[in-house]
Amino acid sequence: MLQGEKEKLESHIRQEIEALKKDIASYKQAARPVPPDNSIGRLTRMEAINSKSVSEASLRQAKNNLLKMERALKVIDDPDFGLCMECGDPIPFKRLMVLPGSVLCVACAGKKR
DSSP: OOHHHHHHHHHHHHHHHHHHHHHHHHHHHHTSOOOTTOOOTTOOHHHHHHHHHHHHHHHHHHHHHHHHHHHHHHHTTSTTTTBOTTTOOBOOHHHHHHOTTOOSOHHHHHHHO
């Protein structure tokens, strides 16, 4: 990976981490328990509980993505970062921009399915 690409990827990862931290705070707020007698506007209690469940799932996914981003940031300077663990070929820069934690190239990832 070229130095300019690595710097761009690192900046992208840092931006994603900050966005995920904000999302997590928002999801935590939305995932608070629903009081038994609480209805928010036109929402019934069941709708509020369903909304809370969706927020909890989003919170888990955001936390998982944050861990992946932080892990990618820690290993970005490793010499084998950006190389496929299966075949050793470089992982395309565009793939790393979308999935910074990728450890497989597209071809090897397709074989795993």
